[in-house]
Amino acid sequence: MPVDDRPGDGDGNEATTGTPLISGTNVVKEYQTGGQTIRALKRIDFRIDEADSVAIVGPSGSGKSTLLNLLGLLDVPTSGEIRLRKQDVATLSDSERNRERKQTIGFVFQSYYLIPTLTALENVEMPRMLDRTPKKTRDRATELLERVGLSDRLDHAPDELSGGQKQRVAIARSLINDPELVLADEPTGNLDRDTGDQILDLFEELRAEEGVAVVMVTHDEYVAEAADRVVNLVDGTLRAPDTATRADGGHRDRE
Amino acid sequence: MEGIVTGNSDDRDRSSMSRRRRIAALVPTVLLARRNVSRATARSTLAVVAVVIGVVAVGAIGTGGEAFKQNQVAAYEGFGGTATVHPVVYPEAEDPNRNFSDAEVARMRRAAAGATVIPVVQPFGSLVRTPAGETVVTAQVKGIEDPGTFYETANGSVPENWRRSVIVGSRIAADNDIEPGDQITVVVEDELEGTFPVAAVLRPQGFADPLSADQSVFVPVSRFDDATYDEVIVRVDPSAGSVAGAATAIETEFNSRRRTVSVQQVQQQREQFEQSFETVNQFLIGVGAISLLVAGVTIANTLLMSVIEREGEIGVLRAVGYTRGAVVRMLVAEATILGIIGGVIGVPIALGIGAVINVFLVGDPLAFTRAGLQYVGIGCLFGITTALVAGVYPAWKAANKRPAEAFD
Structure with missing residues (x-):
């Protein structure tokens, strides 16, 4: 669970026993920008378990993207330790991290980042295109697109799809390698409320049915309500949320 | 751009796709690259045109020069002794x-x-x-x-x-x-x-x-x-x-x-002529080759722009587990495809121009010499190689961009 591991957190949602999927201890990330060192993350601890549903909420510049990149093994911390299960990611080579990322983590982005020259189906297959298992990949991709309700859009190009449909394709893509964790960066940022709700429902279904941990980064409190747990990222530090936003125990109250 | 069949019949789709699929699986990198090339049509076309000009310049100067040499050397016939x-x-x-x-x-x-x-x-x-x-x-x-x-x-x-x-x-x-x-x-x-x-x-x-x-x-x-x-x-x-x-x-x-x-x-005069002609011709072909270098620069430029535009996309490729090597291969393949298209278009044009020159200087459109054809081949190969090399830097640059930065 991505909160400070301070004793007496009072969150009531303390990590359960067992090996966390991914955890961080004293994680610091600094950037060099124009001769200045910017400390984007200031000694944070976090923990994400299997089938977790977490929202990281923070204003822009709070270090959300930085944290997302670290969780996604796209970057390594300046100091501190991130463990994927029991493995310290700092000890992994570039290609090992690449492989772990491919096997364990799926990504969903605000701007979808579908490849415009590929069809919906091919976009879903894309992460596995270089694996020589075309039949298996195609079957799984078709299944996933059916799963996200796009069985009639398999051969459509991204620009023939609505925003919500694009995000569904992106979600299907994030699941092609059967990951244990899906990282979603403002997944509803470009969508209207209704479509956004559908996407959030989809995440919830996937989590419940496939046991995938979902971590959403957002600045939208409404989106955060969809998660089981919410943490605030402010100025490079993680904080337990105000009780006000947690009044409902972290479950979104809709309809 | 050619899309995959957009029919509704699953059966038909499956049969046509499985064949395509098999081909794509053999060279998925090339599939991605080819689609990418067809994305910015105007830009790709310009890059191809640059290669075509280079290939035609080298090929036509080569075959034309050979035809001129044949024509000139023919004058020495009968005076050999x-x-x-x-x-x-x-x-x-x-x-x-x-x-x-x-x-x-x-x-x-x-x-x-x-x-x-x-x-x-x-x-x-x-x-x-x-x-x-x-x-x-x-x-x-x-x-x-x-x-x-x-x-x-x-x-x-x-x-x-x-x-x-x-x-x-x-x-x-x-x-x-x-x-x-x-x-x-x-x-x-x-x-x-x-x-x-x-x-x-x-x-x-x-x-x-x-x-x-x-x-x-x-x-x-x-x-x-x-x-x-x-x-x-x-x-x-x-x-x-x-x-x-x-x-x-x-x-x-x-x-x-x-x-x-x-x-x-x-006979000695003839040999002297052939020698000095060879020098002049190679110089001219060198000038033609410069146009291929310019084509290379065009391709590098095209690809750099394309890579900047597609930063996010390339970041996604890296995020979903594509290695640096895979990204480099894909982009180099894009550049090479441009070179190959340029060569495929340029060679017939060079041969056509060569045939016209042959008609005028030798009297037979097909009077290509081995050396003349070699120049066309060299032009084509050089064009493709230049394109490939031109792709390396943008590809390397794109692949080494930290994927993290693509999403900020």
Whole structure:
């Protein structure tokens, strides 16, 4: 669970026993920008378990993207330790991290980042295109697109799809390698409320049915309500949320 | 851009897709690259055009140059067994206009046994007038025993005992409408002046002819009182022997103590020509190759722009587990595809231009030489290689961009 591991957190949602999927201890990330060192993350601890549903909420510049990149093994911390299960990611080579990322983590982005020259189906297959298992990949991709309700859009190009449909394709893509964790960066940022709700429902279904941990980064409190747990990222530090936003125990109250 | 079949029938889709799918699985990188190339059509087209220009430049200069060489070398045909002998004059010599005497010509005949030795008089201060009375300034008057031993006639014939008529070279005849039977006036200062009937017009000989027969009016050598010769032509039937032997024999005979004659074989001139031509042609091809380098720069530029535009997308590729190598391969494949398309379009154009040049210079559109075709191949290969190399830097740059940065 991505909160400070301070004793007496009072969150009531303390990590359960067992090996966390991914955890961080004293994680610091600094950037060099124009001769200045910017400390984007200031000694944070976090923990994400299997089938977790977490929202990281923070204003822009709070270090959300930085944290997302670290969780996604796209970057390594300046100091501190991130463990994927029991493995310290700092000890992994570039290609090992690449492989772990491919096997364990799926990504969903605000701007979808579908490849415009590929069809919906091919976009879903894309992460596995270089694996020589075309039949298996195609079957799984078709299944996933059916799963996200796009069985009639398999051969459509991204620009023939609505925003919500694009995000569904992106979600299907994030699941092609059967990951244990899906990282979603403002997944509803470009969508209207209704479509956004559908996407959030989809995440919830996937989590419940496939046991995938979902971590959403957002600045939208409404989106955060969809998660089981919410943490605030402010100025490079993680904080337990105000009780006000947690009044409902972290479950979104809709309809 | 070609999309995958968008039909609704699952069965039809499956069969057509599985085949495509299999092909795509073999070269997924190429599939991605090919789709990407077709994305920015205008930009890709421009890059391809640059490659086409380069390939055509190298190919057409190569084949065209070869055609020109064939055309030029053809002029040397028939003179393969010919050498010319000139007197060597030293500045301190008492007679700066030294000529060959009858005795010296006889010595040459003895030395070069078996060769035809033809002494030629090339007087200064000669003049030729047409039947209409016009002076032909370009005509050279030459005294020779029997041009029939050396040249074939196009019109008329050389008389058995040639004493009273003249024989006219092809260009002089053509430019001045001179035909056998016409009367032309020949004046040689201090030597002869008179009007002679034209007995024959010679066939065109080309520029390699050591006597420049096309520009000449031949007069029987007996018309010159005091026969000394400016030049001697030595000829050996190439099927019977080599003129080199005769040339060496004459040089040995005359140049043993001091170099008094200079012998030049037409064959050597031909080799010199071919050599210097080769140099010029390679220089021109080098210039053509520069246009391919420019094409390379265009491709690098195209790809750099494309990579910047697709930063997020490439970041996603890296995020979903594509290695740096895979990203580099994909982008290099894109550049190479541009090069290959350029080559595929450029080669036929280069061959087409080559064929047109062949028609004009050699008379046969398919008269490609091996070297000419090689130049087309080299142009094409160089084009593709340039494209590939041009792709490396943008690809490397894109692949080394931290994927993290793509999402900020």
